[in-house]
Amino acid sequence: MIQRLINRKRLARSIVSLFVILVAVAVAMVTAVPASAQDWFKTGTGLGVSKAKIAVPDLASRSTAAQPLEKTFHDVLWSDLGYSGILDLVSPSFYPLQAPSQPSELKPADWANAPANATMIAYGNLTTDGGGLAAAGFLSDVHNASAPPALQKVYRGATTDADA
Secondary structure (H helix, E strand, C coil): HHHHHHHHHHHHHHHHHHHHHHHHHHHHHHHHHHHHHHCCCCCCCCCCCCCHHHEEECEECCCCHHHHHHHHHHHHHHHHHHHHHHEEEEHHHHCCCCCCCCCCCCCCCHHCCCCCCCCCEEEEEEECCCCCEEEEEHHHHHECCCCCCCCCEEEEEEECCCCC
């Protein structure tokens, strides 16, 4: 009779041990299957990807009426790019002395090398024509000198701070 009780206790312990092992395996399978069975990808900021370094020199004013509006335009552009969280803005203290106002004036090596070490440069010019403001903007990859600007656009508006 005592032998039977001892055998039952051993059997109970074996069943409990087997149950614990099965639960552990089941938990491992449940947590591992979704990660490997589903194709998920993450996007956003702060995911370990380095930010592109962009230089944003002041736009050249090509008319006297556009000169007071250049600061407004530049301040808004700088703030918006900084606020985006996906770019690292290069400090103006690292910029070369000559900033381009159009693609033919760009010297990519000056911006790609130290001290600027930029990846991209956003540049352009402001003019006024017939009472309107025209902002020509360009975005170029300074590590690929032979490539055309990645972005080029002319923005038009009234000659006011609000439109700048």
